[in-house]
Amino acid sequence: MQHMEECKPEADNELCEAEPESSKILIHLLEGNAFVWNVEDARKIREKHGLIGKLVGALVRKPQQNTRLGLPLGLLPEETRLLVEIGAATLVCGCIKEKEHADLSDLHLQDSTSFSTAVLEESSKAEGETFKRFLLNSYEEQRQLALEEKRHTLERLSESIIKGRSKQKRRHGKREEEPMESCSHGPIKELQNLEETFHFPEEAMMVQIPTARTNLHSIEEVDLCKASLDWPYAGQKKHELRFKVFRDLWQKGYYLTSGNKFGGDFLVYPGDPMRFHAHYIAICHPQDEEIPLSYIITAGRLGTNVKKTVLLCSSNEEGLVTYTSLQWSGLQ
Template sequence: MIRIQILEGKAFVWNYADARRIREEHHIVGTLVGALARKPRQNVRLGLPLQLLPEEAQLLAEKGLAVLFKTTASHPLGEDTSQDPSSSLEVAAYRKGLEENYQEQLRLAAEQRKTVLDTLAQRIADGRAKKRRQKEEGADPPLKPADLEPSFVLPQESMMIQLLTERAQPGQEEEVAWHVPSQDWPYAGQQDHEMRCCIFRNLWEQGYYVTSGSKFGGDFLVYPGDPMRFHAHYIALCVPKDASLSLHDIISAGRLGTNVKKTVLLCSVDQDGAAVYTSLQWTGMQ
């Protein structure tokens, strides 16, 4: 079961395996919003967590593919936990794990350095002997790797530390009901949200990949395949069926689609709950 964490009304997936399943098996794209551990100050390429649209999260929950949950605080904010025996045991276990990790890295680094020195020992010794001969000094016997590197120290500050994208030991959790409005999930029952969910579900069931369309001024972008391989074919605008559209809005939407070489879809939901589409495209556009 895919686990989706709800935080202030936003849906996040922290587990790499779940994020991969969502895209490869269920054709849900989402948006990576986390910084990379090695380059935290850049925003060209992002990593976990994967943030899902409310429609994406609800679709996965409706299909029984995911569960929505929130993490509850184990201790009230500001409470001193230094005297808590369980907290002390966790700190001791964490420090013990760090020390074991450091000793393992120290051993591997020393072995790797010894291998390099074994390979270069004769070359280094020949170079030093040549310099001594040039100074009319007697050549000493070839140096051993131990003579070249009598001791090896790996500063503890230089050790590699694993940065987890998911809590190794989850705290107290509580399931969030997606069909009941709450502070954590305020979308349930909202007319606009239900309309968008219906349209998103209908496009998804037809095999399309659907992502946020905010960068093109729409509600959704509709792709014939994975967005890593295809450009979007449609810009979906979700409009209530009885809502009136001015001619100015229709022309603006049509020009938008023409400029980015996409067809605009005016999407609505009829009285029977079925999605209805109207496409806008200039006749001269191929």
């Protein structure tokens, strides 16, 4: 067992400067879970801030597979808090409008679970109606564009159409019954009342697949210092320890992901996980609590089996994070 003050001899990364409000990443909270819906924000989180997250959304064209996933990007509570504290992101959650709140208050709900369910149902109805209006507006916009394109095409080809119809009539021995159409400068009959006669089928409409969720209802900013249904981590001792460890390793230049699959708190990578395997399994444990010997043996064996070093991470009252590495030395 080896005591470690630092895992990597590199200098700490400087904290990023706070970004303008207009360019901040919007992180949407839902009952303790953090999501990023905008693809550019997700790219910025990984490339600029060195945070990974996890894609949790189904692909539109292949919704029944889970090998490759898409937006939204799910963030760990520690990743979420770090982005907010460095001024790169803002936490928001959906809130009920006053009229909706008044309607729900008439239900005389008995507990918070029923209230939460009613809120979600009411929000889903509102989102459904908003999406229908979005599709209707999109159809009208595309119909207008198709109408203008049809008008320009007919105007461009009108002279050719008139000549072709005149030849066809002469071929059949018919007299010119439409002098206006026979004139090269007059409009053809298809251009008359085109607005009323033009038909644009709904099946031909292009449906946009958004990369970010539209704000279908009002949103409000969430305070990290206050515990709530959407952010229950404020003041939790375990979260505070995990965050101190996460922030310290991130400042040292490491990339971190969830360590659940290896029985730890975090997996620690020397670079982007797309290019490197994890070198460490970080396990956070309070400094003033004893660790059972069986737990240490189990963690050490696990790290050896998966070829990773186990880090026992703790923090003192001043916030200084210390690390103890576990490695099997083998039989001599």
